[in-house]
Amino acid sequence: MLDVYTWEPNANSGKPLFCLHEKAVPFTYHYIDMGAHEHHGAEFLAINPDGTIPAIVHDGFTMTESTPAMEYIDEAFDGPSLRPAEPYHRWRMRMLLRYMDNVVAPALAMIASNRLAAPRFIGQDADELRAMLERIPLPERRATWEKLMFQATAPADLAESERRVGDAIRRFDGILGRREWIAGDSFSLADIGVFATFYSLPTAREEQVNDAATPHLMRWLRTCHARPALQAALRMGKGFIAQRAAEIREKLGVAGAAAAA
Amino acid sequence: MLLHYAPGSPHSAAVRIVLGEKGLEPELHKLDLVGYEQHSPAYLAINPHGMVPVFEDDGRKVFESSLILEYLDDKWPDPPLAGTDPRQRYRARKWGKYVETHIAPHLAIARWAALHGKVPETAVAGLSNLLPARCELWLSARHGFGHEQLTASTQAIFAACKRLAADLADGEWLCGDSFTLGDIAVYPHAAQFGALGLPVPRAVDEWLARVAARPSVQAIRGDLFPLAVMGPEPGRWG
Ligand SMILES: N[C@@H](CCC(=O)N[C@@H](CS)C(=O)NCC(=O)O)C(=O)O
Ligand SMILES: N[C@@H](CCC(=O)N[C@@H](CS)C(=O)NCC(=O)O)C(=O)O
Numbered sequence: 001m002l003d004v005y006t007w008e009p010n011a012n013s014g015k016p017l018f019c020l021h022e023k024a025v026p027f028t029y030h031y032i033d034m035g036a037h038e039h040h041g042a043e044f045l046a047i048n049p050d051g052t053i054p055a056i057v058h059d060g061f062t063m064t065e066s067t068p069a070m071e072y073i074d075e076a077f078d079g080p081s082l083r084p085a086e087p088y089h090r091w092r093m094r095m096l097l098r099y100m101d102n103v104v105a106p107a108l109a110m111i112a113s114n115r116l117a118a119p120r121f122i123g124q125d126a127d128e129l130r131a132m133l134e135r136i137p138l139p140e141r142r143a144t145w146e147k148l149m150f151q152a153t154a155p156a157d158l159a160e161s162e163r164r165v166g167d168a169i170r171r172f173d174g175i176l177g178r179r180e181w182i183a184g185d186s187f188s189l190a191d192i193g194v195f196a197t198f199y200s201l202p203t204a205r206e207e208q209v210n211d212a213a214t215p216h217l218m219r220w221l222r223t224c225h226a227r228p229a230l231q232a233a234l235r236m237g238k239g240f241i242a243q244r245a246a247e248i249r250e251k252l253g254v255a256g257a258a259a260a261a
Numbered sequence: 262m263l264l265h266y267a268p269g270s271p272h273s274a275a276v277r278i279v280l281g282e283k284g285l286e287p288e289l290h291k292l293d294l295v296g297y298e299q300h301s302p303a304y305l306a307i308n309p310h311g312m313v314p315v316f317e318d319d320g321r322k323v324f325e326s327s328l329i330l331e332y333l334d335d336k337w338p339d340p341p342l343a344g345t346d347p348r349q350r351y352r353a354r355k356w357g358k359y360v361e362t363h364i365a366p367h368l369a370i371a372r373w374a375a376l377h378g379k380v381p382e383t384a385v386a387g388l389s390n391l392l393p394a395r396c397e398l399w400l401s402a403r404h405g406f407g408h409e410q411l412t413a414s415t416q417a418i419f420a421a422c423k424r425l426a427a428d429l430a431d432g433e434w435l436c437g438d439s440f441t442l443g444d445i446a447v448y449p450h451a452a453q454f455g456a457l458g459l460p461v462p463r464a465v466d467e468w469l470a471r472v473a474a475r476p477s478v479q480a481i482r483g484d485l486f487p488l489a490v491m492g493p494e495p496g497r498w499g
Contacts, residue, residue, distance in 0.1 A: 061348055068354035075347040087335035088321055094328045102362065106498035139416065144499040157497065163393070 002027040006054035007034040008241040009233050013053050014196040015066040021229040023079030040135045051137045067097050070189045082189050093183035093190040100193045104168040107161035114153050121149040176216035195224045225254045262287030263317040267294045269488030271449035272326035273314040278445050279330050281477030283337050294490045297384040311391050327357030330442045344441045352436035353443035360446050361493050364421050367414035368450050369492030370406050375457045378489030398494050418459050426462040448472045453487045
């Protein structure tokens with residue numbers, strides 16, 4: 001039995017979904033609505049007391065770290081291998097996943113949540129917001145939500161995150177100019193890890209990610225968006241993601257553009 | 262094979278323990294962190310982050326200690342240390358990551374305060390040669406970490422101790438019934454908690470003693486002392 005508790009197919013939430021689709025492993029998808037703070041509700045906290053998504057439960061074994069969980073999925077199930085066999089290439093895959101997890105994804109999350117989530121809290125009752133904060137188990141997550149709720153992210157921190165994102169875009173464009181896939185000559189978990197946060201850049205950061213500025217990244221994004229498994233995973237979303245992915249495919253001129261419309 | 266490492270660096274110690282377990286003897290380049298040799302132009306040419314350890318193999322550089330551990334195990338699988346089944350390996354990787362995000366950054370800050378860390382005048386100019394994020398962290402250290410950050414870092418270590426104790430409830434080792442890279446990644450950091458006056462649960466103490474008894478750990482025990490030096494950057498967003 002394989003259960004995946006998660007939100008829309010993007011970021012950490014999307015990593016196991018992309019991975020399972022690429023390997024064609026059947027699973028049950030339990031939609032946890034992060035917009036409605038379901039991940040801080042009693043039902044989900046019984047599965048992951050940390051209140052972070054995704055949570056993946058395989059025959060009673062619960063995993064809440066998405067990157068190690070992807071390696072688990074690759075080891076425990078049949079289907080095409082998603083890790084290079086050569087030790088140095090495998091290290092490179094892990095290193096770039098680590099860079100995404102620890103540097104790039106948090107920077108993008110800081111920027112996106114300040115733009116999308118923070119404005120929703122303006123004018124809300126401060127006591128109610130405090131009560132919501134109380135329900136968040138991890139202190140570091142509570143601190144970020146507190147900043148969002150009370151518009152307290154320092155401008156210097158946002159600027160530093162912008163710098164990191166710009167750096168990452170240039171770095172991955174460079175990497176993809178040297179090799180076909182992120183970690184080497186085959187599609188791997190590193191491609192999934194980068195795609196999960198970069199899939200929307202051609203529309204979300206059009207001025208930075210386009211054919212003139214980042215041709216190699218664009219070439220790779222087109223190839224990824226054309227993969228049937230990644231398209232199928234993106235279609236699992238119940239909110240805006242499926243629609244957004246269809247628009248991106250259309251913009252990139254990739255087959256399957258209309259599939260979600 | 263060449264390992265750039267430093268005594269007093271828990272990340273370096275983890276790599277040396279795996280090398281010992283596998284009977285590998287690379288050439289060693291020892292850096293003096295007290296003398297800030299890791300910020301010298303010569304070393305920054307090797308690792309622009311100005312950090313140890315770095316492992317060189319076949320002319321290629323391998324960074325990031327917990328990933329060096331996995332590289333060593335992939336390339337020299339005997340004896341296997343990654344874990345004997347997918348569950349153990351998941352747990353070992355989870356701990357390898359947790360050390361970087363939730364233990365080492367906070368241990369470095371708590372240690373800096375406990376040892377009254379100071380950046381000597383001779384090392385201040387060198388900070389501007391570092392990459393922006395490293396420079397920023399070192400400038401905060403130089404300035405001194407505030408009460409709020411120290412409390413958060415101490416709490417993070419207590420939380421880590423609880424998680425260690427929870428995973429040790431199932432057996433002798435952190436990831437199940439065998440000694441793995443998970444034990445090795447965490448051990449050199451956790452071995453410093455007591456010396457810094459941070460209380461350690463009994464299950465963790467007993468596990469520390471089991472790891473310490475291994476010949477590979479005995480061989481490098483002189484390297485395990487706490488030193489006022491920065492670790493990875495604390496998480497910036499959750
Ligand atoms: N360490 C976890 C972190 C997962 C995580 O932070 N997920 C985000 C969504 S992408 C989350 O749960 N956020 C919860 C919140 O902000 O309250 C992993 O890498 O999978
Ligand atoms: N993420 C790195 C962290 C390494 C690290 O924190 N190294 C410390 C010593 S344990 C260091 O070199 N600090 C020196 C400095 O920042 O100047 C790894 O896992 O290898």
